[in-house]
Amino acid sequence: MKPQRLPLPPVPAAALLLLPVALLAALLLVVYPNEFALQASLAGAAACGDHQGGGGGGGVQAAPEFRLLIGVLTLPARYERRHLLRMVYALQQPAVASRARVDVRFVFCRVGSPEDRVLVSLEAMAYGDVVELDCPENMDNGKTHAYFSSVPRLFGGGEAAYDFVMKADDDTFFRLPELAESLSRAPRRDLYYGCMVPCDYVRGSNEYMSGMGYLLSWDLVEWIVAAAAEIEGRTGGPEDRTLYSWLRRGGRGRNRVDVKPAMYNFPGRHPCSHEFIPDTIAVHQLKDNRRWARTLQYFNFTAALKPFYPVI
Numbered sequence: 001m002k003p004q005r006l007p008l009p010p011v012p013a014a015a016l017l018l019l020p021v022a023l024l025a026a027l028l029l030v031v032y033p034n035e036f037a038l039q040a041s042l043a044g045a046a047a048c049g050d051h052q053g054g055g056g057g058g059g060v061q062a063a064p065e066f067r068l069l070i071g072v073l074t075l076p077a078r079y080e081r082r083h084l085l086r087m088v089y090a091l092q093q094p095a096v097a098s099r100a101r102v103d104v105r106f107v108f109c110r111v112g113s114p115e116d117r118v119l120v121s122l123e124a125m126a127y128g129d130v131v132e133l134d135c136p137e138n139m140d141n142g143k144t145h146a147y148f149s150s151v152p153r154l155f156g157g158g159e160a161a162y163d164f165v166m167k168a169d170d171d172t173f174f175r176l177p178e179l180a181e182s183l184s185r186a187p188r189r190d191l192y193y194g195c196m197v198p199c200d201y202v203r204g205s206n207e208y209m210s211g212m213g214y215l216l217s218w219d220l221v222e223w224i225v226a227a228a229a230e231i232e233g234r235t236g237g238p239e240d241r242t243l244y245s246w247l248r249r250g251g252r253g254r255n256r257v258d259v260k261p262a263m264y265n266f267p268g269r270h271p272c273s274h275e276f277i278p279d280t281i282a283v284h285q286l287k288d289n290r291r292w293a294r295t296l297q298y299f300n301f302t303a304a305l306k307p308f309y310p311v312i
């Protein structure tokens, strides 16, 4: 954008092509001023309402019964999966909008590849729903801690931006109406909610909420920030079990809500697998499109769609 003092060359065709892009970018800047930077996208989105709601139509709404952040921990290169998840959650928003505010954000550590940086930025501009955390991309090396401990800073601005904060896998399908129904009955404080594993235990010392998706009440998320010194050095390893070890040591998360068998792994032989059931809250291990399709089909997800091709 530096003004140049050179004689004006003829406008190259490329510049003309770029003009609409520049205008669009300017427009996005105006509409979502806080969401341009990847890192800011989360905080900005919390402040300016959910524009990925899919339905809604901008009607005036009463304050929601509760606010839920779903952070889907994923990897930058999983573009197709994010696309699917965006649709699946946006399409469910109208069914929960009257009672809950549900924000879905895609969370990675630092985006390493220059190529991903450009393409992920495109998503940040278009959807404002990606969050880049200041950690090296990893598995079992502290990403969960980086996520939960960043949430108050990214969203909170000193107060509770959400009642519940979830960490979810990118191969988990949550049914938002069923989740909202279940959460409306859950305690709002000291809450540790999910699918307790191992699934074949009734009680045991090595149990914790499965990483398919679990949530904490906001006070526990703040506690994770406050307890940084105690947690330091204990953020690696199997992260979901590790998180439970912090809670246990800190005497937190005493309101445990285990919704088994409403959350389960895709039908099969894995532990925690279950046949599809009507009261399902979440299905996990949707690792390919075939599984997604079978699951969505069972729940009549697309059944309302009228044929969009001429019927002969």
Ligand SMILES: *[C@@H]1O[C@H](CO)[C@@H](O)[C@H](O)[C@H]1NC(C)=O
Binding pocket: 277, 278, 298, 299, 300
């Ligand atoms: C899907 O629709 C069929 C036909 O209306 C119905 O029998 C079935 O119970 C529905 N399934 C679920 C999970 O709601």
